[in-house]
Amino acid sequence: MTITKRDGRQEALIAFVDINLADVASGTAQAAIELPGGAIVLRGELFVTEVFNAGTTAVLDIGDALVANRYANDLDLKTLGRKQLVPTGYVMPQQGDLTVTYVPGGTAATTGKARLIVEYIDAGRVCSTQG
DSSP, X not given: OOOOOOOEEOOOEEEEEEXXXXXXXXXXXXXXXXXXXXXXXXXXXXXXXXXXXXSSEEEEEEEOSSOTTSSEXXXXXXXXXXXXXXXXXXXXXXXXXXXXXXXXXXXXXXXXXXXXXXXXXXXXXXXXXXX
């Protein structure tokens, strides 16, 4: 038996969304980035640009409708900088959203901003062919 080569080629796609403290509700999964059916997340980062100054903790889970923390569990929002997502190879069975769930601890935050960036491919998309 031999491997059946695919001649379809595509570029990776990048989507991003800015997340402000006022945009998120504590403990509630919220739609952040819509992905097509067949999408596979290759990589992603969350850049905290203004700390979420909740009392003791402030974390964010990134997932989808089935698994709330598929790509990130408890990313620290109390420190500035880049936090990496963990791609799983999961193929979105149908069009759906990446979700974010904000969980603060202690007193309520008054500040907080971040940018979520996700790179993905659409397994059903072909932009060109080769061989």
